[in-house]
Amino acid sequence: MTNFKNVGVAIGIMVGLIVSIFILKAINKDGKFKSKYDEMQEIVRGRAYKYGFWAIAIYELIMCVVADPSFDLPLSPFLIHFTAIIVGVMVQVTYSIWHDAYIALNTNTGRFTAVAIFISLFNLLIAGIAMARGAMMENGQLQDPFMNLIVGVMFVIIGIELLVKNNVDKAAKRED
Numbered sequence: 314m315t316n317f318k319n320v321g322v323a324i325g326i327m328v329g330l331i332v333s334i335f336i337l338k339a340i341n342k343d344g345k346f347k348s349k350y351d352e353m354q355e356i357v358r359g360r361a362y363k364y365g366f367w368a369i370a371i372y373e374l375i376m377c378v379v380a381d382p383s384f385d386l387p388l389s390p391f392l393i394h395f396t397a398i399i400v401g402v403m404v405q406v407t408y409s410i411w412h413d414a415y416i417a418l419n420t421n422t423g424r425f426t427a428v429a430i431f432i433s434l435f436n437l438l439i440a441g442i443a444m445a446r447g448a449m450m451e452n453g454q455l456q457d458p459f460m461n462l463i464v465g466v467m468f469v470i471i472g473i474e475l476l477v478k479n480n481v482d483k484a485a486k487r488e489d
Contacts, residue, residue, distance in 0.1 A: 322391075322457075340424040341417070348417030357414035365405030372397045389454050399463050403470070410474045429468050436465035 337346050350358060376393055380386060386393065409415035416422060443449045443458030450456065 336428055340421055340428055341419045342421045343419050345419070349419045350414065350417055354414035354418075357412040358409055361405045361408040361412070361414065364408050365401040368404040369397050369401035372400045385453070387450075387453060387455050388459075389456055391457060392455055392459055395460050396463065399467055403467060406471055407474060410471070410478050415475070426472075429472055433465050433468035433472070436461040436468070440465060 334346060337348070338344055341348060373394075376397070380390075380393055388396070406415060416425065440449070440458055440462035443456075443461070448456060449458055449462075
C-alpha cells in the first residue's frame with residue numbers, strides 16, 4: 314500500500330509541475346514561461362533563496378533532534394520533511410515580497426492573484442474534505458491531507474503579505 318501511495322504522490326508532483334508550466338505562461342503578460350526580473354530583484358531573490366535554504370537547514374537540524382523516537386510528534390515522516398520545504402518557501406517569499414522582488418516585471422498581477430486564490434481554495438477544500446471524512450489524523454499522527462491545509466494557509470499568508478505590502482507602498486507614496 315505504501316509503494317502505491319508513493320507512486321501516486323510522484324505522479325501528482327509530475328502533473329503539478331506540468332500544470333505549473335502552463336500556469337506560468339498564463340500569468341506572464343508576454344505569454345512566456347520565464348519571468349523577468351531587473352538586476353535589483355535578481356540580487357534580492359538570490360539573498361531570499363539563501364535565507365530560505367538556511368531556514369530549511371535549521372528546521373531539518375531541529376527535526377533531527379525532535380524526531381527522535383522518544384518524542385511523539387503528531388506528523389508523519391512525509392509531513393516532517395514537506396513542512397521543511399514550506400518553511401523555506403515562506404522565508405524566501407516573505408523576504409522577496411518585503412524587498413519588492415516577488416512579482417516579476419512581466420507578471421499580470423490580476424491573473425497571478427486569481428491563480429493564487431484558486432490554489433489556496435483548492436487545497437483548503439481538499440483539507441476540509443479530509444477533515445470531514447476523518448482522514449486528517451491516523452494513529453495520533455497528521456496524515457498527508459494536512460499538506461493541503463499547509464499549502465492553502467501558505468497561499469493565504471502570501472496573499473495577506475502582498476496586500477499589506479501594497480498598502481504600505483501606497484501610504485509611502487502618499488507621504489512623498
